[in-house]
Amino acid sequence: MVKCIDKTACRFKLMASRDAMEVIQGKWKIPIIISLSFGNKRFGEIKKDIADISPKILSQELKALEMNQIISRTLFDSMPVTVEYALTPLGKSLGPLLDEVLKWGLHFRKQVVKK
Amino acid sequence: MVKCIDKTACRFKLMASRDAMEVIQGKWKIPIIISLSFGNKRFGEIKKDIADISPKILSQELKALEMNQIISRTLFDSMPVTVEYALTPLGKSLGPLLDEVLKWGLHFRKQVVKK
DNA sequence: GAAACTAGTTACCTTTTGGTAACCTAATAT
DNA sequence: ATATTAGGTTACCAAAAGGTAACTAGTTTC
Numbered sequence: 531m532v533k534c535i536d537k538t539a540c541r542f543k544l545m546a547s548r549d550a551m552e553v554i555q556g557k558w559k560i561p562i563i564i565s566l567s568f569g570n571k572r573f574g575e576i577k578k579d580i581a582d583i584s585p586k587i588l589s590q591e592l593k594a595l596e597m598n599q600i601i602s603r604t605l606f607d608s609m610p611v612t613v614e615y616a617l618t619p620l621g622k623s624l625g626p627l628l629d630e631v632l633k634w635g636l637h638f639r640k641q642v643v644k645k
Numbered sequence: 646m647v648k649c650i651d652k653t654a655c656r657f658k659l660m661a662s663r664d665a666m667e668v669i670q671g672k673w674k675i676p677i678i679i680s681l682s683f684g685n686k687r688f689g690e691i692k693k694d695i696a697d698i699s700p701k702i703l704s705q706e707l708k709a710l711e712m713n714q715i716i717s718r719t720l721f722d723s724m725p726v727t728v729e730y731a732l733t734p735l736g737k738s739l740g741p742l743l744d745e746v747l748k749w750g751l752h753f754r755k756q757v758v759k760k
Numbered sequence: 761g762a763a764a765c766t767a768g769t770t771a772c773c774t775t776t777t778g779g780t781a782a783c784c785t786a787a788t789a790t
Numbered sequence: 791a792t793a794t795t796a797g798g799t800t801a802c803c804a805a806a807a808g809g810t811a812a813c814t815a816g817t818t819t820c
Contacts, residue, residue, distance in 0.1 A: 540679075543679060543747055544675075544676055544679065545750075545754075546746075546747050546750030546751045546754060547675050547676075547679070547743065547746050547747050547750050548672075548675075548750070549750040549753055549754055550746045550747070550749045550750035550753060551669075551670075551675065551746065551750075553753065554666075555666075555670060556777075556778090557663075557777085557778070558778095560659075560662050560663075560666065561659055561662075564655075564658060564659065564662070572796080572797085573796075573797050573798075574795085574796065574797075577797095584778085584779065584780075584781095585797075585798060585799085586778090586779080586780085586798085586799075586800085587777095587778065587779075588798090589797080589798060589799080590778095598753075598757065599756070599757055609786085609787055609788075610785095610786065610787055610788080610795060610796045610797080611786085611787095611796070611797075612796070612797085613796085613797065613798090620753070620756055620757070623749065623752060624749060626745055626749075627742075627745040627746060627748075627749045628662065630741055630742040630745045631661075631662050631665045631666065631742060632658055632661050632662050632665070633742075634665045634738070634739060634741075634742045635660075635661030635662050635663070635664040635665035635666075636661045637738060638664055638665060638668065638713075638735070639660075639661060639664055641714070641735055642713065642714055642735070671807075671808090672807085672808075673808095687766085687767085688766075688767050688768070689765090689766070689767075692767095699808085699809065699810075699811095700767080700768060700769085701768085701769075701770085701808090701809080701810090702807095702808065702809075703768090704767080704768060704769080705807095705808095723766095724766095724816085724817055724818075725765060725766040725767080725815095725816065725817055725818080726766065726767075726816085726817095727766070727767085728766085728767065728768090
């Protein structure tokens with residue numbers, strides 16, 4: 531039975547995984563990132579993509595993603611003002627992680643959910 | 646600007662990612678899985694590995710992971726009884742996902758957290 | 761008889777997350 | 791004047807997640 535011998539390395543791993551999870555955790559962050567992976571979008575477009583998200587939650591989650599530098603927010607002073615959200619390079623770098631999440635989700639569904 | 650044209654495929658993706666996230670979401674599930682990736686462990690050993698988890702939460706999370714068939718629970722009727730937890734093949738199949746989480750977490754920390 | 765070890769459970773409480781409904785500002789169209 | 795569009799905000803509420811402290815059962819050692 532192998533133990534977590536190098537405790538510093540182990541703690542470092544736990545820290546890194548917690549960091550990553552904090553960024554993508556919650557009901558709506560991954561759907562928003564997936565929506566933006568199909569191209570830059572405006573507030574209303576994301577809202578239309580994700581059917582049952584409320585404006586309050588969408589606004590809140592977009593702010594959180596922006597603070598973590600996953601997305602950018604650009605204001606155009608057209609009339610009426612439009613706002614464009616886009617994935618940053620850091621946001622795009624989530625691609626492989628999200629692919630794995632998706633892949634494993636399908637595997638899980640095949641094995642356990644079974645419908 | 647590309648949209649999510651194939652709506653059925655898109656909904657399927659969202660469903661799969663939500664399934665996966667439900668299994669690994671929360672403050673303690675990934676730490677528990679990482680702990681068990683170092684070998685089968687008993688309740689008290691996992692508790693020692695994860696320093697600040699309370700027995701209530703550990704018990705709760707182990708039950709959830711067992712229900713999702715990520716871990717197995719084996720009772721030995723020694724004196725006093727001991728219980729061994731282990732990753733199932735499905736649990737082990739989370740390996741690549743967790744590697745990506747870890748990798749991205751380190752990348753994120755280098756780029757954003759910066760200390 | 762008292763303490764310790766195993767693997768938890770229970771009651772209670774706080775914090776975080778998610779959700780609804782109504783409202784706001786500025787401009788343009790009817 | 792009124793409705794509509796865009797991009798939100800606000801107040802209020804419910805549910806889920808997380809945490810603390812104390813307690814349980816059975817057995818063994820001091």
